[in-house]
Amino acid sequence: MSDLLERLRGRGWRMTAQRRVVAEVLDGDHVHLTADEVHARAVGKLPEISRATVYNTLGELVSLGEILEVSTDRRAKRYDPNAHRPHHHLVCAQCGAIRDVHPTGDPLTDLPDSERFGFTVQDVEVTYRGVCPNCASA
Amino acid sequence: MSDLLERLRGRGWRMTAQRRVVAEVLDGDHVHLTADEVHARAVGKLPEISRATVYNTLGELVSLGEILEVSTDRRAKRYDPNAHRPHHHLVCAQCGAIRDVHPTGDPLTDLPDSERFGFTVQDVEVTYRGVCPNCASA
DNA sequence: GCTTGACTTAGACATTGTCCATTGTAGGAT
DNA sequence: ATCCTACAATGGACAATGTCTAAGTCAAGC
Known part of the structure; x- marks a missing residue:
């Protein structure tokens, strides 16, 4: 532990x-x-x-x-605390609950050079928003 | 205008x-x-x-x-102010400058049902982070 | 068991945002 | 054109989150 x-x-x-x-x-x-x-x-x-x-x-x-x-x-x-496995987040728009998620695909490769404006892109952060089952049933 | x-x-x-x-x-x-x-x-x-x-x-x-x-x-x-064309953001980690970007692909389809935990997913927000040309040359 | 520099503390301060009671005013009614 | 009234604006207090500092405390090496 x-x-x-x-x-x-x-x-x-x-x-x-x-x-x-x-x-x-x-x-x-x-x-x-x-x-x-x-x-x-x-x-x-x-x-x-x-x-x-x-x-x-x-x-x-x-x-x-x-x-x-x-x-x-x-x-x-x-x-x-889960810093050792890359992941993104799914957030409930109502109660703020957060789940770790692991989407397929790599958003970094989805950003063409023409859209980088000379930046050195290091990292990408993806946040899904929605309503959790708890809030949906309330 | x-x-x-x-x-x-x-x-x-x-x-x-x-x-x-x-x-x-x-x-x-x-x-x-x-x-x-x-x-x-x-x-x-x-x-x-x-x-x-x-x-x-x-x-x-x-x-x-x-x-x-x-x-x-x-x-x-x-x-x-650019609320009428969907886009994401590229942010300079040093000076905070923001550019609008339009990645290819749709991150929403990259989140399998098994990773949705019963949420009704409505939206996704993608933030690329890096260093802008200005800060890189400084 | 000392010494020392890193760690902790309490509370003041900073930033960002919200609330509320009062005052003002846009736009329809006369 | 003027009046009414509901909605908007004001400003100052308050709240939430985070940062800083000066002084005291302690872990770890000698």
Whole structure:
């Protein structure tokens, strides 16, 4: 389970109670949490942890490539622990629920040179929007 | 040029000096402005226009389908006056510049039923990220 | 068990956006 | 042309999210 903590230790990441707690929260349910949700859960395990630390730690985990930032709506960024298998997202327009999806085909090859305007294209992000079964039946 | 204003009037949109100014700003350069940039330009034409009005008006134009909201970075929403031809976006990771692009293929057909999790998928948004020629040479 | 530099903290601050009570006005009715 | 009234605009407070800083704390190596 916690090979996340292993990997981090192996990289010389200084291990503190706070960082461990944040890593554990992300390593739990593979949900897409906002920074404040991560903070709320972290507080459950370590009451004195501060918001700034959670933000800092999340930022570091993103830099290390251990988690991904996802911005599906214009509200809070969400953090996706599933950084090691490329995927895209399917978002419910009503409740904001997110699922990881794996479309076929590669959108990068669908962008002809004539449409690149001299950019060096590095990455592509695909977000499907719709209504989840829960909201549809409500 | 201003068939935007024509269309709005035709829909019974109550025309005020403020709304006209916002529409004119959007109808000008087809750039992707943030709400506050729209406000800044609107103030140039109508100094007493308020921020709230600009936000309200942009929201209404989005509801009417006359402009699109684009969230490419996690900073401010941007507004895209080009709502009538489907397209996607290419964003510079450094300076945030946005270009409209038209990839080949349809990402919607690339999402198999088995990856839809019961969602009614309505829309897909593709964002390419890279470095623009300007930033690359700097 | 020291030392030290990295980590954490609390809270102020910044940015973006929303809400609300009040005031103003577009456009139809007279 | 003037009046009415519903809808729009105002501005300032508030909310949500995120960033920064100065001072205190601690993990890890010696």
